[in-house]
Amino acid sequence: MKGERKRLETIQIVLMTVLMFFVIVTVHEWGHYYFAKRAGILVREFAIGFGPKLFSYKRNETRFTLRLLPFGGFARMAGEDPEVNEIEAGQTIAVRVTDGVVKTIYLDQLDNRKNVVRGEVLDIDLEQALTVKLDVDGEDQQYTVHPQAMMVTKGQSIQIAPKDRQYGSKTVGQRAMAIFAGPLMNFILAFILFGLHIQMVGIQVENPTYVQISEITAGMPAAEADLHKGDIIESVNGTAIGANVENLIKLIADSQDKPMKWKVRRDNQTFDLTITPRAMEGQKGGKVGIVPELPKRQAGVGETFKFAGQSMVRTTDIIFQGFSQLIQRFSINDLGGPVRTFEVTGQIAKQGIEQLTYWTAIMSLYLGIFNLLPIPALDGSRLVFLGVEAVRGRPIDPGREGMVHFVGFAMLFLLMIAVTYNDILRLING
Numbered sequence: 001m002k003g004e005r006k007r008l009e010t011i012q013i014v015l016m017t018v019l020m021f022f023v024i025v026t027v028h029e030w031g032h033y034y035f036a037k038r039a040g041i042l043v044r045e046f047a048i049g050f051g052p053k054l055f056s057y058k059r060n061e062t063r064f065t066l067r068l069l070p071f072g073g074f075a076r077m078a079g080e081d082p083e084v085n086e087i088e089a090g091q092t093i094a095v096r097v098t099d100g101v102v103k104t105i106y107l108d109q110l111d112n113r114k115n116v117v118r119g120e121v122l123d124i125d126l127e128q129a130l131t132v133k134l135d136v137d138g139e140d141q142q143y144t145v146h147p148q149a150m151m152v153t154k155g156q157s158i159q160i161a162p163k164d165r166q167y168g169s170k171t172v173g174q175r176a177m178a179i180f181a182g183p184l185m186n187f188i189l190a191f192i193l194f195g196l197h198i199q200m201v202g203i204q205v206e207n208p209t210y211v212q213i214s215e216i217t218a219g220m221p222a223a224e225a226d227l228h229k230g231d232i233i234e235s236v237n238g239t240a241i242g243a244n245v246e247n248l249i250k251l252i253a254d255s256q257d258k259p260m261k262w263k264v265r266r267d268n269q270t271f272d273l274t275i276t277p278r279a280m281e282g283q284k285g286g287k288v289g290i291v292p293e294l295p296k297r298q299a300g301v302g303e304t305f306k307f308a309g310q311s312m313v314r315t316t317d318i319i320f321q322g323f324s325q326l327i328q329r330f331s332i333n334d335l336g337g338p339v340r341t342f343e344v345t346g347q348i349a350k351q352g353i354e355q356l357t358y359w360t361a362i363m364s365l366y367l368g369i370f371n372l373l374p375i376p377a378l379d380g381s382r383l384v385f386l387g388v389e390a391v392r393g394r395p396i397d398p399g400r401e402g403m404v405h406f407v408g409f410a411m412l413f414l415l416m417i418a419v420t421y422n423d424i425l426r427l428i429n430g
Helices: 002-038 172-201 245-253 301-328 338-349 353-371 379-392 398-428
Strands: 043-059 062-077 092-098 101-106 117-125 131-136 139-153 156-159 211-216 232-236 260-266 269-275 290-293
Touching: 002 043, 002 062, 002 172, 002 338, 002 353, 092 131, 117 139, 172 301, 172 353, 172 379, 211 232, 232 245, 245 290, 301 353, 338 353, 338 398, 379 398
Parallel strands: 101 139
Antiparallel strands: 043 062, 092 101, 092 117, 117 131, 131 139, 139 156, 211 290, 232 260, 260 269
16 A cells, blocks of 8 residues: 555656656747748648657647656747758659648659649749749749648658748747747746745734744654644744744754754644654755745735845746856856756655746746757757848858857757756666
């Protein structure tokens, strides 16, 4: 029974951890997708993860996919990378015509296509005029191509992208919004989750007079002594605690392996306990396995917005301090990849939904900030190119920009492999 409960708890933690990653990545990519669609850009694919497809379905013009490697996701916009026109003059193709308009263009297996017109391409324009001119048995025939026509080759179909549906045809402002919207959605999600966390745990009361227990770690001295969440600690070894959390922590730390006399109040009843703090691996001083806190109350709407904003500012400052320290003393051993993040998230999930909500807010804010860094392949780098275009009055050559992003993505992917390898070695070595 106990083993079954532990297995169920492990499954629950894994599901909550996966859900956290899914939510913050999906919200990020949805930002790109939504604002690209608003600008009239054709979004070919909305993907969560990279690598082989695990699940896929198409809705309207966009294919939604879930992929194997949980390293992020993407919203692939037509024209964001150079479009490849695979049809040239002199090539033999087949077209399916409905009501005088080409709805499908076939590039292979032409003899197996039914109810189509086959011919040699004399002229084709799938971006501006949307026309195709064919030599059909020595006779010239010209057709209008539907703006959502499909090209089929090698068992795959892809929708054509007229110029006005491509990323590059939109204004700098529209493109910048489509790129910035990903991090923006992460910032909004982080703010909402910080506010939700405040509603869950409350805010500290003014002029507190006591310290209470907010969490208890199973298997530690406090749990063994039958302390409960919400218990009020009145005194330790005869010293009144009052509202001094720091003093309580110091008394516990200084009493490693020494029995302590605690006076605890629960439901207006006071009783005495003997608790012996013990050491924990990698930490100094005695520990009893509690999280002490000052009493809290339910936050109002205005207070929730205020403290959520403060959490955003404080966490942002901590994130940038981390970036600064990493630059000053870079070591690949200080980096954590998906495995490490998954491990830490699982540990936090064990502490309850309140802590997981707070951690998810931090991760969403971090993802938004990290993506705005001017690193090739990230959103920040694309925004830099758009800024240069706005200043120059003309875009940078798409081929060169694409190469920069490709090299950047390759380097980030190699770095991810390296840190993941380190994470796995660390887990194996305990």
